[in-house]
Amino acid sequence: MLEFDALHKSFGEVRVLEGVGFTVAPGSMFGFCGSNGAGKTTTMRIAMGLVRADAGEVRWNGRPLDQVSRRRIGYMPEERGLYPKMKVGEQVAYFAKLHGLGSAAAAKASDEWLERLGLGARRGDAVEKLSLGNQQRVQLAAALVSRPEVLILDEPFSGLDPIGVDSLAEALLGQARDGVPVVFSSHQLDLVERLCDAVGILARGRMVATGTVDELRRRENGRLLRVVVPDAAQPWATAVPGVRIVSERAGDTVLELADGADDQAVLAAALRTGRVTHFAWQQPTLVELFREAVAVPTPQEAAA
């Protein structure tokens, strides 16, 4: 288990993290979402020992991460970084050695990974001669070359074309299948929805939502009801207790039901207006969940 436990961090007056915590199971992929400046990068840097947490810790297999156990982590920083003038193959081998591989093993692993990522022919070139997409692949090779036990990747998909996205997704799924917990941050929520077993949404220094995408949906489920009543004279739903009209346009109505409100009473009210062409709970997309989660502070949050 990779556990992020109650991380707090302030930079001067600015409180960036106020108790961020989540858990990633081995072999699962965790998508880390949040607006710009929400604290995703800071959270990952704390895990990598690049930023010191004011409070809280990150544990792997029950033990706090230290310099030694961090070498078992494959890391891709948000700001990509490679030696521009160093040769691709030597560079990947160098990172393998820094993670503890012997010279021969490092060279072998470097060749293997470059071959796998389609860079076999470029291993003798300086990194700066490669296209950005290929540099990104070298970066990934540098993160994966030491057979890490954990992967922490900050915005790994940014700047990749759709084919690059697919091959990176493939590589990460492969790692997860091998039992490696993978944490990555991304703004591409469709991708997160597609790849991740679990999602965490960070806003204002806190995790405002964590769980599988289905769990998050279920949380939001039973709240938004879309009813289409073309012949309705408005307002038809106000009389039903516990119902608030979110939007209404030409009979296409989205209603929010409070806990305990009776959806069948809503249906009855709708039928009284005439035809009902659509009656269903809204399946929110991750994008909607995300908007909902980060939009405005809930009263409890604001009070906290």
Next chain:
Amino acid sequence: MSTPSSAGLVRLVAAREISERIRDKNFIISSVFILVLLVGVLGLQVALDSGDDPTRVGVVGDVAALQPALEAQGAAIDADVEVVELDDEAAARAAIEDGDVDGVLLADGPELLVEQQADGTLLTVVQGAVSQLSLDQQLSDAGITGLAVPEVAVSPLDPDADEDGQRVVIAIIGVSVLYSLIILFGQFVAQGVVEEKASRVVELLLATMKPWQLLAGKILGLGLLGLAQIVVIAVVAVSGALAFDLVDIPGELIGTAVSVVAWFVLGYGFYAAIFAVAASLVSRQEDLGTVIMPTTLVLVAALIVGIQAAASPDGALAVVTSYVPGLSPVVMPVRQAAGEVAVWEIALAVALMVLAIGLVVRLGGRIYSGALLRTGGKLKVREALAAERA
């Protein structure tokens, strides 16, 4: 799979620095340039030394009497005179035409044969020798012998002045090389630090090691390369000078070369650490000049003081600066070469220097740690220290 130790990580960083730098075109060019320059200087010295040809005087006639007289005259005016015995006037003419001799003295006459005209040295030597012999002859003809001519005694006040001069020249060349290499390798360290910051690779590095391990590996790797270079230079220069017999004091030469190499180690350690820390404050190569300028100026000042110390090794300025950390690596070797420096003085300068390196590494290491992950613009030292604590 093993976990690299601290030393292992430092070694990995150092090995990367060496293998990257040794293949770097600029490094290869600068190394070759320095060696070519060195060989050129040696060659020039050899050429200059062989420049003062001896004056060759042919003699036809009483060689037994004329040779010592001619040589004595030459010695008196500090000219190298070689006497060649010739059989007759025909041989004399042939020798002059062939350029074997500068002139021929025909003892009967006496007459001086030259190709076109006699140069001052030749004329003076020949005239003096002939006059001397003739004077002796006339005196003995007049019955005056056993003349007591007082000989002037020469008492040298500083018999080693020449050697001191050589020592000083050697020391100045030595510290100039030391200064150039400190600047060169200090620059390499600074550029390396900025490269890692500018390319952001430093974040990936710091995920596997501590800042001090990165700093130590970098300084050590480039330092070994610098040491190798100064040793090669010293060996080539010293063996060249000895082989071509350019110096009269081989022992002193070797001693000075060794002390320059030793001071290079201390000076490089000090300046490389400062350069690295200064470089960590900026994120672009373009900004590097401004942050390392003050340190470079200190080095330039040290070189000037060092050269000045050669002139008056016991002057207050030289004595004081030879203890000051940062200046001592350039000033002390000159003082050591030029004059008497007590062992305790050297020990004190070394101790102060080591202390200073310790301080720079300790404080600088904190600035470096704090500054590495802060990119964009130029960082203030205070900000870097604050970031290190954060």
